[in-house]
Amino acid sequence: MNWFLLALGAGYLYLTYQLPSRSISGDPGVKLMPYVIGVLTVAFTAYHTVQDLRKSRPPVRWRSVGAVAAASLIMLAYVGLMNPLGFELATGLFLIATAAFFKPPDSARAWAVIILFAVLATAAVSLLFGTVFNVNLPEARWLQALRG
Amino acid sequence: MHELLSAVAKILSYPTILWIALGEVLGILLGALPGLTATMGMALMLPISFYLTPEASIGLMLGVYFGAVSGASIPAILFGIPGNPNAIATVYDGYAMARKGEGGVALGTAVVASFIGGLGSMLVLFFAAPLLAAASLWFGPAEYFSLAVASLTVIAATSGKAISKGILAALFGMMLGTVGIDSIAGLPRFTLGNIYLLNGFSLVAALIGLFGIAQVLEDLETTRKGGLQAVIPKIGKVFPSMKYLISRARIILESIGIGTVIGALPGAGASVGVVLAYERAREISPEKEKFGKGALDGVLAPEVANNACIGGGLIPTLALGIPGESAAVMLMAALIMHGIAPGPMLFGKHMDLVYAIFVAMVVSNICMLLFQLGGVRLFARALMIPPYLLSTLVLLLSIIGAFALESSVFDAFAAVAFGILGWWMKRAGYPVIPLVLGLILGPMLESEFRRAVMIAGTYTTFFTRPLSLALLAGGALYLAHQIRKLRKEAAAEAAASGGGA
Amino acid sequence: MKRSGLYAKRLSVVLCAVILAALVFAPAAAAQWPDGKAVTLVVPFAAGGGTDIIARMLVEAMQPYVNGPIVIKNVPGSGSGIGTNEVMLARPDGYTLLLSGTHTITAALQGYTIRSLDSLEHVASLNWDPYVIAVGVNQPYHTLEELIEAGSAVTFGNAGAGALTHLISEALNEATGAGWRIVPFNGGAQLIANVVGGHVVAGIFSQSEMLGQLTTLRPLAVTSSTRSPLFPDIPTLEELGYTGIPQGSFRSISAPKGLAPEVKQAIAKAVYSGLTDPKFRQYAAENGLIETYLEGPELEAYYAELEELLRGLLEKIGAL
Numbered sequence: 012m013n014w015f016l017l018a019l020g021a022g023y024l025y026l027t028y029q030l031p032s033r034s035i036s037g038d039p040g041v042k043l044m045p046y047v048i049g050v051l052t053v054a055f056t057a058y059h060t061v062q063d064l065r066k067s068r069p070p071v072r073w074r075s076v077g078a079v080a081a082a083s084l085i086m087l088a089y090v091g092l093m094n095p096l097g098f099e100l101a102t103g104l105f106l107i108a109t110a111a112f113f114k115p116p117d118s119a120r121a122w123a124v125i126i127l128f129a130v131l132a133t134a135a136v137s138l139l140f141g142t143v144f145n146v147n148l149p150e151a152r153w154l155q156a157l158r159g
Numbered sequence: 160m161h162e163l164l165s166a167v168a169k170i171l172s173y174p175t176i177l178w179i180a181l182g183e184v185l186g187i188l189l190g191a192l193p194g195l196t197a198t199m200g201m202a203l204m205l206p207i208s209f210y211l212t213p214e215a216s217i218g219l220m221l222g223v224y225f226g227a228v229s230g231a232s233i234p235a236i237l238f239g240i241p242g243n244p245n246a247i248a249t250v251y252d253g254y255a256m257a258r259k260g261e262g263g264v265a266l267g268t269a270v271v272a273s274f275i276g277g278l279g280s281m282l283v284l285f286f287a288a289p290l291l292a293a294a295s296l297w298f299g300p301a302e303y304f305s306l307a308v309a310s311l312t313v314i315a316a317t318s319g320k321a322i323s324k325g326i327l328a329a330l331f332g333m334m335l336g337t338v339g340i341d342s343i344a345g346l347p348r349f350t351l352g353n354i355y356l357l358n359g360f361s362l363v364a365a366l367i368g369l370f371g372i373a374q375v376l377e378d379l380e381t382t383r384k385g386g387l388q389a390v391i392p393k394i395g396k397v398f399p400s401m402k403y404l405i406s407r408a409r410i411i412l413e414s415i416g417i418g419t420v421i422g423a424l425p426g427a428g429a430s431v432g433v434v435l436a437y438e439r440a441r442e443i444s445p446e447k448e449k450f451g452k453g454a455l456d457g458v459l460a461p462e463v464a465n466n467a468c469i470g471g472g473l474i475p476t477l478a479l480g481i482p483g484e485s486a487a488v489m490l491m492a493a494l495i496m497h498g499i500a501p502g503p504m505l506f507g508k509h510m511d512l513v514y515a516i517f518v519a520m521v522v523s524n525i526c527m528l529l530f531q532l533g534g535v536r537l538f539a540r541a542l543m544i545p546p547y548l549l550s551t552l553v554l555l556l557s558i559i560g561a562f563a564l565e566s567s568v569f570d571a572f573a574a575v576a577f578g579i580l581g582w583w584m585k586r587a588g589y590p591v592i593p594l595v596l597g598l599i600l601g602p603m604l605e606s607e608f609r610r611a612v613m614i615a616g617t618y619t620t621f622f623t624r625p626l627s628l629a630l631l632a633g634g635a636l637y638l639a640h641q642i643r644k645l646r647k648e649a650a651a652e653a654a655a656s657g658g659g660a
Numbered sequence: 661m662k663r664s665g666l667y668a669k670r671l672s673v674v675l676c677a678v679i680l681a682a683l684v685f686a687p688a689a690a691a692q693w694p695d696g697k698a699v700t701l702v703v704p705f706a707a708g709g710g711t712d713i714i715a716r717m718l719v720e721a722m723q724p725y726v727n728g729p730i731v732i733k734n735v736p737g738s739g740s741g742i743g744t745n746e747v748m749l750a751r752p753d754g755y756t757l758l759l760s761g762t763h764t765i766t767a768a769l770q771g772y773t774i775r776s777l778d779s780l781e782h783v784a785s786l787n788w789d790p791y792v793i794a795v796g797v798n799q800p801y802h803t804l805e806e807l808i809e810a811g812s813a814v815t816f817g818n819a820g821a822g823a824l825t826h827l828i829s830e831a832l833n834e835a836t837g838a839g840w841r842i843v844p845f846n847g848g849a850q851l852i853a854n855v856v857g858g859h860v861v862a863g864i865f866s867q868s869e870m871l872g873q874l875t876t877l878r879p880l881a882v883t884s885s886t887r888s889p890l891f892p893d894i895p896t897l898e899e900l901g902y903t904g905i906p907q908g909s910f911r912s913i914s915a916p917k918g919l920a921p922e923v924k925q926a927i928a929k930a931v932y933s934g935l936t937d938p939k940f941r942q943y944a945a946e947n948g949l950i951e952t953y954l955e956g957p958e959l960e961a962y963y964a965e966l967e968e969l970l971r972g973l974l975e976k977i978g979a980l
Contacts, residue, residue, distance in 0.1 A: 012583065012584070012587035012589065016327065016331070019331075019334070023334055023349070026348075026349055030346070030348060031346070035343070035344060035613075035842065035977070035978075036613075036841065037612065037613040037616060037841060038343055038344060038609050038612070038613055039608070039609050039612050039618075040344075040609075041341050041343070041344050041346050041348060043609075044333075044337065044604075044605040044608070044609075045334075045337050045348070045349075048330055048333050048334050048337065048601075049334070051326075051330055052327065052330045052331070052334065055323055055326060055327045055330065056327065058323065059323065059324070059327070074380070075379065075380045078379050078380060078383065079376045079379055079579070079582060082375075082376060082379060082554075083376070083575060083578070083579050086372070086554060086558060086575045086578070087572070087575055089558065090558060090562075090568060090571040090572050090575060091572075093562075093568060093571070094568060102555065102559075105555065106551055106555060109550075109551045109554060109555075110547055110548055110551045112383075113379075113382050113383055113546075113547035113550055113551060114382075114383065114385065114545075114547035125548075128548055128551075132551075132552060132555060136555065136556075136559055139188075139192060140192065140195070140559060140563055143188075144189065144192070144195055144199065144200070144203070144563075145203060146195075146562075146563045146566060147566040147733055148566075149568070198706075198707070198708065199707065201708070202707030202708045202712075202734075203707075205707075205708065205713075205716070206716055206720065295853070296853060296856060296857035296858075297857065298853075298857070299854060299857060299859030300854070300859060340738075340739070340821070340822065341821070342820070342821055342844065342846050343821055343844055344821060344978075345770075345820075345821030345822030345826070345844070345977070345979055346979075354738055354741055354742065354745070354772060354773070354774065355737070355738070355742070357737070357738035357739070357741060357772055358737045358738050425849055425850065425853055475853070479852075479853070479856065479876075480852070480869075480872035480873060481849045481852050481853045481856075482849050483849070485706070485708065488708050488709075488849075489708045492708055492713060495868060495872075498946070500868075500871050500872035501872060502872035502873055502874075502875075502876070503873070503875045503876050504874070504875055565706075565735070565736055565737060565742075566733075566735065567737070567742075606846065610843055610844075610845070613815075613841065613843050614815050614841075614843060614859065614860060
């Protein structure tokens with residue numbers, strides 16, 4: 012986290028420096044607050060880094076990091092596919108993939124449970140959000156094309 | 160008195176009362192679904208309300224509003240997702256209780272707390288609206304800046320031992336808050352050329368990611384090992400005892416006070432109110448050491464405060480015609496459609512309507528209590544779903560919720576990114592709430608600072624305006640007090656461990 | 661598309677409000693263009709704002725003249741840029757329309773949309789919504805002239821940086837040579853609180869905001885070229901001799917470029933029917949909207965003129 016914050020603070024300060032200095036009369040300017048935030052971030056992070064060097068760090072558990080990365084990828088794929096596939100199909104696939112990832116199914120019955128769950132949850136969510144509350148859920152381009 | 164009675168008769172008449180009940184059900188449902196807000200529901204009802212009497216239309220709107228704010232506690236407690244900013248402080252202890260199998264009583268307490276908060280702020284509104292409204296006008300840019308500074312100080316100072324990590328998290332939040340079109344010069348900043356970033360990061364996407372998704376990611380390993388067992392909630396007892404409520408009278412009263420005052424300041428927002436109420440309760444609660452691990456007081460205080468914020472928010476809306484937040488804008492729109500302009504004239508000219516609003520508030524709170532009473536037992540059963548499916552469902556609701564607010568795929572991506580960030584922060588020992596408040600208060604702090612300097616033409620304005628100075632001094636004193644307390648604790652600890660060795 | 665039709669049905673079931681639904685989606689008279697399919701009107705602002713309410717009232721007035729439901733889709737964000745983008749990228753079949761106007765021009769010019777204004781086709785215009793210039797009642801200024809004379813002692817608030825109210829305040833400051841100190845706020849509510857609370861001297865308000873503050877704000881001028889029906893005693897800027905200032909917020913209906921001429925004609929006709937419907941006219945009069953119906957080349961020319969004016973102002977405030 013320390014290195015991330017240091018890099019972030021530095022990058023932020025660089026971007027602030029790059030901002031055009033447009034300001035209206037009497038305005039302290041668009042750069043002032045970002046500079047203050049950036050400098051404070053770098054200062055506090057530096058303090059932390061020094062403090063942490065004195066402590067021993069617990070080893071990173073890479074297995075759990077891998078699992079989080081995989082789950083995140085599934086979520087990102089879902090969001091990315093929402094528009095091309097349409098809401099219902101993307102959601103169904105996402106639910107099956109995630110549930111199967113959380114608890115790998117070991118029997119036909121387990122698969123059936125997951126698929127039933129996916130269908131029911133997709134129907135419930137699109138009914139509540141899409142129909143009752145009129146949220147514009149993504150509709151598949153290919154479906155639109157089929158319908159003309 | 161006569162006007163009050165006629166208002167009661169009007170609101171209690173059929174079909175007005177039916178519209179209130181309908182609004183309430185709709186509101187609870189909206190609040191319970193992440194990403195759907197009171198504002199959205201009220202906008203949907205706006206064309207319908209046009210055809211109702213003014214009383215029924217206000218009742219419908221207030222029903223949706225109160226319902227949504229109290230409904231938001233349901234996903235916060237059951238799944239750890241604050242569906243909207245009102246519920247951010249309820250997540251901690253409410254969710255911790257749900258995981259211990261005490262979800263039923265957490266939900267029940269949230270309902271009763273919402274009821275008390277709603278009624279309490281109604282009484283304040285009834286007796287002191289014009290007075291408080293006038294006071295809210297003392298707040299100019301300089302005062303709002305100082306208020307934001309003081310709030311951030313209080314929140315950072317209560318991060319406990321991780322105080323410097325709390326400050327860093329708040330700074331990171333403020334950094335994210337500067338993304339988008341800057342509100343004084345109109346210049347896009349840090350958007351990296353992305354038009355979806357021109358409005359900055361969506362607060363709801365951030366909340367959903369940092370709390371809901373991050374929690375699932377954190378539990379991932381346990382879930383996959385099948386270790387996280389379905390909790391069988393003790394549904395038998397859902398309501399807090401009268402004895403408990405009476406013993407917490409001080410927390411309740413202070414939370415009503417905090418909620419109403421913060422709600423009455425347009426722009427400060429309920430999220431700040433609930434966090435301040437939560438922190439205050441942590442100070443004065445007899446079970447302070449349980450806070451964050453499932454303290455009932457940690458559910459009570461923010462839930463009282465967020466419904467009190469509604470009443471508070473109605474003060475400038477009705478008495479000044481200045482809506483403090485988007486839901487209040489809808490309420491105003493409903494009134495304007497009926498040819499009633501909220502504002503300074505309302506309290507003189509339309510006293511009958513003002514009374515009708517008060518009565519509608521009471522009735523809609525009673526409806527909320529009744530519906531939620533029935534609902535709580537039902538909702539708590541959601542926890543009996545097997546954990547791997549429940550976690551999947553939480554991810555789905557999080558992503559849809561982030562998407563739903565503005566039908567934005569970009570916001571859904573942002574929620575996932577915030578989820579990963581939240582997971583990482585937790586692992587590294589950084590608190591999340593300061594980040595959220597940095598994101599909310601950062602833009603307010605910056606724009607009010609610049610505005611105040613533009614108006615006054617000098618940087619000293621923050622110290623020469625009495626109210627602004629008082630707020631800044633208050634924040635500084637609190638910080639000093641907190642640091643001294645921490646020092647003392649550290650010294651005591653050192654002494655204890657020294658004695659042991 | 662199917663979803664929107666179902667929405668009407670399900671909502672009524674859920675709400676037990678069949679009669680109301682019937683009112684909203686009344687049986688349609690026959691017309692060529694909608695062909696029973698739902699038409700989406702994109703409102704590039706959040707639900708409940710001034711533009712959104714106008715859109716909702718218009719749709720309700722138009723509905724009886726259109727064969728198929730018209731559905732409002734709020735796509736807020738980036739000063740109307742996100743919603744405008746969506747329409748710019750849609751198919752020009754007449755089933756995706758945009759509630760456009762001065763906000764569309766400022767958003768496109770400032771680069772908040774991916775494509776330029778040329779990718780839109782303007783079908784019909786609706787109205788001008790003028791602003792009111794006012795001071796707090798405790799201020800010593802009773803006419804615009806007095807406010808101008810006070811010069812740099814005056815702090816003048818508007819509802820947002822780069823927004824139309826900001827451009828108008830700057831244009832007015834320039835035209836009058838007043839030298840006021842212009843301070844942008846975050847939206848109208850915050851601006852009212854600051855003028856009523858005496859933190860700034862003057863400001864520019866929407867008419868509905870002004871109506872709610874008649875005892876706390878003193879109107880000095882309206883921005884439209886004709887007097888507003890709501891404030892018949894308040895002079896216009898033009899009467900006071902100041903020109904080259906946008907009249908307020910202009911609103912129209914636009915579509916992606918490339919509409920078939922007969923579809924464009926049909927949409928314009930439906931908009932005209934809605935706009936001149938007695939119910940909408942009554943609403944417009946009560947809210948001070950100045951009906952301005954234009955279509956075809958006339959409207960395109962009007963748009964070009966507005967674009968020129970706003971481009972100049974945006975350059976002046978340094979936003980381009």
